[in-house]
Amino acid sequence: MESYGIRVSLQRLAVMEYLIAHKTHPSADEIFSALYPSIPTLSRTTIYNTLNTLAEQGAIRALDIDPRQLHYDGDTVPHGHFLCMSCGMIEDIAFDVPKFEELTRNRAPKGAAVRSVQVTYKGICSRCNIENNDYRPYLTTD
């Protein structure tokens, strides 16, 4: 974390560790709720500040995958994501990295400086496909 030029604090460390330990791509609120019991003075604002700082410096990634809220990923190695529009679950998608780079290289507009490439799948996961009982969509549009 210091390697990203970010000063370490109890709160920042807790957020970082949570994101590395949990591969669920949590939202800011989920992180807050998870950490609050062990850091009772914790403020939601701190979570937002911390996530913004970490994402700006590239220590984590902010996922623009869910129109309701941002999700965060502690894994900065290039990979894609699948969002289930029924239950909201987000899962990693591993790419053939050379193929991915071949596809994405030199694709951005001329002269643009690319900072990130995101690949997002949306659909219905296998679990929701089967348990189709009381279907309550998490999202209706993609």
Next chain:
Amino acid sequence: MESYGIRVSLQRLAVMEYLIAHKTHPSADEIFSALYPSIPTLSRTTIYNTLNTLAEQGAIRALDIDPRQLHYDGDTVPHGHFLCMSCGMIEDIAFDVPKFEELTRNRAPKGAAVRSVQVTYKGICSRCNIENNDYRPYLTTD
């Protein structure tokens, strides 16, 4: 539009035509502001309703590219997008479709039904890269 099982109305037609005519990937509010002068009874809610209906039926695409708001695209042929984090401009990225399909095929989690694949680049466009005077970021995180 009827081919998507959507009843046509003055308002829906206006939204659809606006999206086809303007390749700028506008937000709901931009569409509202553009159409309001010619349809003075128009309501923001109608814009939201219409965009949701059109996107659900696949007549347009909702772009999850900007954490501030959704953007919409009247072009449903598969392609990617570049978002400038400085000025907010969104530009199309044409893909080598066979390569894209090769990369994305069978990548989703087992048993999942994929509805859409989105490829998003973020960075600084050439214009903002040069005119670096009063740099006020549109986004700070990706």
Next chain:
DNA sequence: TCCTAATTTTGTAATGAATACAATGTTGTA
């Protein structure tokens, strides 16, 4: 160790995109 400036955390208030809801208007079809 103490001091001070810089940074971080915190709580509250504000913002703003999007939705909920109910009333009104419109359209298709019998």
Next chain:
DNA sequence: TACAACATTGTATTCATTACAAAATTAGGA
């Protein structure tokens, strides 16, 4: 023409996120 289904509208609400300012903490020099 009548009525049911559907669309539009305006207002109120929700809720993720940011703005802001005060309080707390930290780093580094004297």
